[in-house]
Amino acid sequence: MQKFNRRHAIGLIGGATAATLAAPAIAQNRKITVGALRFTSHAGSFVAYENGYFTEAGLDLELKFFQAAQPMAVAIASGDVDFGVTAISGGLISLAQKGAVKVIGGALSEEDGIDGQKILASDAAFQAGLTAPSGLDGKTFGMSTAGSSFHYMGSKIAAAEGVSVTFKPLQKVGAIIGALKSGQIDAWSIVPHIAKPLAGSGAVHIIGNVSDYIPNYQVTTVFTSEKNAAGEADLVKSFLGAYSKGVTDYNSAMIDKAGGEDGINAMVDLLHKYVYADQPLEKAAPGIINGTMRLNEGAALNMTSVEDQLSWFQAEGLVDANITMDILVNPSFVETL
Amino acid sequence: MPETHAQPVPFRGGGFRPVAIRGAGLAVFASLLILTEWGTRSGWISALTLPRPSDVVKTFGELWSTGMLFKHLVPSLTRLVVGASIGVTLGVSTGILIGLFSYVRSGLVPLVAALFPIPKIALLPLFVIWFGIDEGSKYALIAFGTFTPTVVATYGAVDNVDRTLIRMGQSFGMGWFAIVRKIVLPGAMPGILSGLRISLAIGIILLVAAEMLGAEYGIGAYILEAGALYDLERLFAGVVILSALGILVSTVIGAIEKRLLNWRT
Amino acid sequence: MDLRVEGLSHAYDGMAVLDGIDLDIATGRILCLVGPSGCGKSTLLRIIGGLERPVSGQVMQLGTPPEGCLNPLTYVFQDFALLPWRSVAGNVRLGLEAHGLPEARMAEIVSDVLARTNLSDFAEALPKQLSGGMKQRVAIARALAVNPAVMLLDEPLSALDAQTRELLMEDLVSLWTRAPFTAVYVTHNLAEAVRLGHSIAVLSRRPGRIREIVHIDKPLADRIHMDAELESTQEHLWNLMREEARAADAELLNA
Incomplete structure (x- = not known):
């Protein structure tokens, strides 16, 4: 049965149904679109693109930027974007259930010994005694939306500490930062390249590490449309291959510091095109360096962490309880941990 | 000389006068629903494109039976009632002052014109700082959103009050407040009420925006959560509730108009 | 005067x-x-x-x-200037309301002028129900009520x-x-x-x-x-x- 999605709808309106049926994969100069956020966690795509790894793999790649992870997942479902990197959210799982998207690899993960995501407290709450996550009982915790990764993190932290928190949906990261700075909410958790400058300003305080509560947390994953995952294995493999090369370059320069100071600077230079592009390099560099977190080599995927996230979403009633790992993940492309 | 040729004058009137046909709207509605139901069942509309109407009904049933419907509806209605009451009261008062005093008019009309096109949603973060993340900012957003259209409708309506009626009131020695209460306000009521239809519709739209920040319960929060989870059934159930709210508000204003404006010809 | x-x-x-x-x-x-x-x-x-x-x-x-004159100089307007939301009696009352008369006295005056202008049967009618001539009778009654x-x-x-x-x-x-x-x-x-x-x-x-x-x-x-x-x-x-x-x-x- 032919599924009816937006692309086909546009095709139908244009009266050219047959022409929209996918053409067979061309090995060379296959045009693909990759969704990205302007975060260092998307460095894999940026580095691979800048170093020409996608072109080498025969992919004519276009980066498409989003303000939040949620619209990116929807854009993949609608066929406007082929690959994306984002956190596992309730929306992503729902789209997977509807047969629209599939997780195919891992991107950002928490790792012992590397500075990961931070737990933040507002100055007002901090002064009132919220100096450690154990003091979160009865506090408000910021999140973008219900079913976001912030919701997952906050919930896991609260469960581990045996406290209860109230979640405040604020839609956008900017709004959460504003609410935290002005003391409208008490606590939040976020990647280090946002957490550290905030803490540096004195308006908020870092009170803990997410990795203490969710070890080996698979923060973001690589995903694509179900159609690509099922029918375009070669395309997915070429993409992941090129992407992984970018990841290796990034990890080696920023975490293993293989190129020393120069290597870091060259990498920061490269990333500055995409991250904090609106700020001068000298101002952006600390943010980019602070944001360094390990990207999964070979886009390896931590299945245990993904499974934990899925079951949490199900336990919270945010997604259908019948969704299995097979529906969410296609583990055939990468190494699983 | 051709013989006199007689023929009836051709009819040229008619048309341009649509009449209401009973049930036509309902039929369009029902056939769209049936089409969607059939399309989603047979599969040519994917689960990604539209939810199945029967599933939306089921979701609505669950909302009802679990009592969540009122858990969401009560805070939303409270926000709408409180916010709109503040906005409409201030709006009508300001509109009357603009309608009656030259200095107020000259001073405030440009301000109102400047405030009107501001997307109130854009000011939400600011309102959060000013009025707090809890109910205050939500009331403020809805109040602000309903204020400007009410002001514009009210002073327009006051301008349209028959000046001879005001002269008449003065000629009978009525005081300023008596003229405003007994002549200006009732005379402006038709314009105020039709402005109210627009203001309250804007209020409902802003309800969703107001619940973007820090609302755990509420129809808007429910819709936003459903959107974030890509849960189309819940999304549509929420939208249907908002539509019903819109129809309810419109009906209530219609009833008020019928009661208060029965003097209109 | x-x-x-x-x-x-x-x-x-x-x-x-x-x-x-x-x-x-x-x-x-x-x-x-x-x-x-x-x-x-x-x-x-x-x-x-x-x-x-x-x-x-x-x-x-x-x-x-x-003595007893409530509004010395009282107008009757060309376009009647009746309040469309008030009944005939209500319009006639309007001129009296500004003078702080007791309720009973107002009712008495209203019914008296309505009788004098043959409008008693129309006391509760709204202006929209009246012909032009009747409307002007109401306006005249309203003027007479304040005893100008x-x-x-x-x-x-x-x-x-x-x-x-x-x-x-x-x-x-x-x-x-x-x-x-x-x-x-x-x-x-x-x-x-x-x-x-x-x-x-x-x-x-x-x-x-x-x-x-x-x-x-x-x-x-x-x-x-x-x-x-x-x-x-x-x-x-x-x-x-x-x-x-x-x-x-x-x-x-x-x-």
Whole structure:
């Protein structure tokens, strides 16, 4: 049965149904679109693109930027974007259930010994005694939306500490930062390249590490449309291959510091095109360096962490309880941990 | 000389006068629903494109039976009632002052014109700082959103009050407040009420925006959560509730108009 | 209470509309003001009632209003000026409400004037249900309710058709006959003037000046439709006005 999605709808309106049926994969100069956020966690795509790894793999790649992870997942479902990197959210799982998207690899993960995501407290709450996550009982915790990764993190932290928190949906990261700075909410958790400058300003305080509560947390994953995952294995493999090369370059320069100071600077230079592009390099560099977190080599995927996230979403009633790992993940492309 | 040729004058009137046909709207509605139901069942509309109407009904049933419907509806209605009451009261008062005093008019009309096109949603973060993340900012957003259209409708309506009626009131020695209460306000009521239809519709739209920040319960929060989870059934159930709210508000204003404006010809 | 208009002149934006008007308005008499359109007769009436401020000159009240007079100078407007959201009784009450009368007294006055103007059956009707003639009866009842010292009628019958006008003139005459009231009656209709006026002041075209004041001694109750004597007075008035009216008609508006 032919599924009816937006692309086909546009095709139908244009009266050219047959022409929209996918053409067979061309090995060379296959045009693909990759969704990205302007975060260092998307460095894999940026580095691979800048170093020409996608072109080498025969992919004519276009980066498409989003303000939040949620619209990116929807854009993949609608066929406007082929690959994306984002956190596992309730929306992503729902789209997977509807047969629209599939997780195919891992991107950002928490790792012992590397500075990961931070737990933040507002100055007002901090002064009132919220100096450690154990003091979160009865506090408000910021999140973008219900079913976001912030919701997952906050919930896991609260469960581990045996406290209860109230979640405040604020839609956008900017709004959460504003609410935290002005003391409208008490606590939040976020990647280090946002957490550290905030803490540096004195308006908020870092009170803990997410990795203490969710070890080996698979923060973001690589995903694509179900159609690509099922029918375009070669395309997915070429993409992941090129992407992984970018990841290796990034990890080696920023975490293993293989190129020393120069290597870091060259990498920061490269990333500055995409991250904090609106700020001068000298101002952006600390943010980019602070944001360094390990990207999964070979886009390896931590299945245990993904499974934990899925079951949490199900336990919270945010997604259908019948969704299995097979529906969410296609583990055939990468190494699983 | 051709013989006199007689023929009836051709009819040229008619048309341009649509009449209401009973049930036509309902039929369009029902056939769209049936089409969607059939399309989603047979599969040519994917689960990604539209939810199945029967599933939306089921979701609505669950909302009802679990009592969540009122858990969401009560805070939303409270926000709408409180916010709109503040906005409409201030709006009508300001509109009357603009309608009656030259200095107020000259001073405030440009301000109102400047405030009107501001997307109130854009000011939400600011309102959060000013009025707090809890109910205050939500009331403020809805109040602000309903204020400007009410002001514009009210002073327009006051301008349209028959000046001879005001002269008449003065000629009978009525005081300023008596003229405003007994002549200006009732005379402006038709314009105020039709402005109210627009203001309250804007209020409902802003309800969703107001619940973007820090609302755990509420129809808007429910819709936003459903959107974030890509849960189309819940999304549509929420939208249907908002539509019903819109129809309810419109009906209530219609009833008020019928009661208060029965003097209109 | 008499009124005296002394040396009254008025102008709008520098354009003179009234020039040196002197008039005496005597108690218990009806003074008609006639003149071509735009001669300022309605303006004069608004000045007499204190709704407009003259550029120079003044209107004096001679003596005090009689006992029980609530609103000494009371208007009847051409377009009735009824509040459409109030019933007939409610409209008549309006003028009384400003004077802090007890509820029972107001109800008494309302039912009394409605009876005098034959409107008792329509007390609860809304203006939209009434014909033009009935609406003007309500406006007259409203004016009578406040027991005015002087009634100021601004073309009260101009919005009505000829038959209704005739009926209302008879009503006004019988109201005056039963209880004589003082009135200034503005009209451009000479037939109305000769039927209702004890004296008729003819105004020139803009700027309005008094051309002549014609007195008619025949009692109002005896004046009938198509009366020969009245016809000749009307002819005389028309001769006074003809040239003025023609010139006024040829003037450009807002020139």
